[in-house]
Amino acid sequence: METAQAETPAAEVETKDVLSSVESVEAAQSSESEASEPASEPAEAETTAAASAPAPVPAAPKPGRKPTPGTAPKPSNLPRPAGAPAGRTGQGSPAAQAAAPMPAPSYTTSPEEAAKFAKISDDGHVVLLDGAEEHPVGQFPEGTPQEALAYFSRKYDELVSQVMLLEQRVATGAPAGEIQKTLGHVRQTIGERGMVGDMPALRARVEALQTRLDDLKLAEKLALEKAQAAQLATREAIVAEAEEMAAKDPQQVQWKHASARMAELFENWKAAQKAGPRLAKSVEDGLWKRFRTARTTHDKHRRAFFSQLDATNATAKQAKEKLIARAEALSTSTDWGPTAGAYRDLMNEWKAAPRASRKEDDALWARFRAAQDVFFKARKSQNEEIDREYGENLKVKEEILAEGQKLLPVQDVKAARKVLNDLRGRWEDAGRVPRKDVSRMESAFRTLEDGLKSAEDEHWRKTNPETKARTNSALSQLEDKVAELEDDLAKAKAKGDAKSVAKAQEALDARKLWLETLQKSAQGLR
Structure with missing residues (x-):
């Protein structure tokens, strides 16, 4: 009281x-x-x-x-x-x-x-x-x-x-x-x-409030279970993706993107843990242990990958430094042909060598290319000087080609051969032409020679004694065969045998066609 x-x-x-x-x-x-x-x-x-x-x-x-x-x-x-x-x-x-x-x-x-x-x-x-x-x-x-x-x-x-x-x-x-x-x-x-x-009324009011509160507790429990299920699904999805990333072959991983994504998953984990409802301690600890293990494995693979990459880059850099030294040693050579071949070999070795990091490889390539450029620029300058000297030779050979074009098509083989022999001598005496015109000029003169050779072959075919003898022998045989077939045709007609007449006529027509063709060929040989 x-x-x-x-x-x-x-x-x-x-x-x-x-x-x-x-x-x-x-x-x-x-x-x-x-x-x-x-x-x-x-x-x-x-x-x-x-x-x-x-x-x-x-x-x-x-x-x-x-x-x-x-x-x-x-x-x-x-x-x-x-x-x-x-x-x-x-x-x-x-x-x-x-x-x-x-x-x-x-x-x-x-x-x-x-x-x-x-x-x-x-x-x-x-x-x-x-x-x-x-x-x-x-x-x-x-x-x-x-x-x-x-x-x-x-x-x-x-x-x-x-x-x-x-x-x-x-x-x-x-x-x-x-x-x-x-x-x-x-x-x-x-x-x-x-x-x-009024204590009884107050107690009754409190009991009614307790009933409403029990309903609220049940609703909260159901909502909490639903939220926990969603939270568990979110956490498990994060863990599953992290474990999938950790299980990938390090050589197949794009590490910049993968590292950013793993960091994003960690932030998602913290955000879900902070915003979502609590899970059971055993479930929470188990998921965190799996997630932590996946992150550790992923980081270990990343470190091992870049460590190996650094070793590979060092080896590649060392090999390409040697190629650059050889290229720089050749850059002052004036032995144009053999040195150009040596540079081709160096280029093949460069392509076969392992790549360094992109930044280092670009710098190494720039040095290698610069050494080649020194040589090829010097060779180009030399060739341009030579081409200027050979410009007059080109004019002479252009005139020789113009004269040779007049021989085509060849009508008189003997006269054409004499003229072409003279042109060939003048062609050799004219000397070398600029490099860019060599192929064109040689092809043009070869056309003149091919035209003369074709004319000589045709002339020989027509005047060859053996060919004439074979042609005359074939003509004689065909003429005899045609006479024989004409007799057979006359006999078949006398008998009135239509089938024999048709057969004899067909054979006779074929032999006459052969005879006509052979006669034209023989006329060309005369």
Whole structure:
């Protein structure tokens, strides 16, 4: 049973009770916030917002009630006690305001209504009428019965206001765990029955709130399971992709893209861990272990690949440095033909050599190419000088070709052969022509020689004695055969045998055609 001491003003007693209730609520909310921090590696620690449930708001003074002289102001109008931290009531901190934007509800019981649930003795003892039970609440010895009733009924009003606030939070879907803890404190306060009011109605209201809260817990559980399933799928997809990347042949990996993608997967892992719901510790640890192993394997392959690449680049660079030295040694040679061949061999060796890194290989190639350019530019300059000297020779040979063109087509083989022999001598005496004209001029003179050779072949065919003898022999045989076939045809006609006539006529016509062709050929041989 509570007794209000004379030396302690009623308002101060009420203020202490209010602050005690606020501290208990904030302590419970603080423990929940600490439990909600992510514990699994490697997410950074998060600062959890303060609990969203504000502390009960003391009831405002009842309208029309005049304070008793000498009585301290009501708790709702008291200044904050010295040393109390800002935002202690849950209304001043930004986190609490963000978590509970709705205004705190206020409930006030009229003196007449409160009197139905209490008995007050002359010495200030207050007894709660809880249904059929009577329960001593406390003593208010220095005040009037009305003040004692108001004091203990305000405690009831504050608790009802807190229940109303919890009902609002359930309706807006606030976290059920936070509400359940606060509701537990409310149940404990109701069980102590240190107030005056309609306790059965308050208990019924709390039970109804508990039923609604159980429904909210179930909905939250289902939503959490769904979110955890999505979180698990996201984490497993990240791990699977990382393991697939780690299993690839290092020689087939595009390392710039792969390294960027692995870093992106790590950021995705941290973002999912930070934003998503927690998984079971065994599941979380197992997935992280697989992901960490995949990242380690991937990094090990990358280091081994680039280490081998560095060794290959060093070998390639050394081989190409030797080729460059040989190329630079040949760059001042004036032995044009053999040196050009040597450069062709060097080029083949360069192509067969392994490649260094792109930057180094480009620099090595530039040096190798520069050495060749020195030689080929010198050879080109020399050839241009020679071509200028051979320009007059070209004019002479152009004139010789023009004279030779007049022989075609060859009519008189002997005369043409004599002229061409003279032209060939003059051609040799004219000397060399510029390199770019050599092929053209040689081809043109070869055409003259081919024309003369064709004419000589035709002349020989016509004048060859052996050919004439064979042709005359064939003519004689054909003429005899034609005469024989004419006799056969005459006999067949005399007999009147149409079939024999047709056969003899066909054979005769064929032999006559051969004879005519051979006779024309023989005329050309004469």
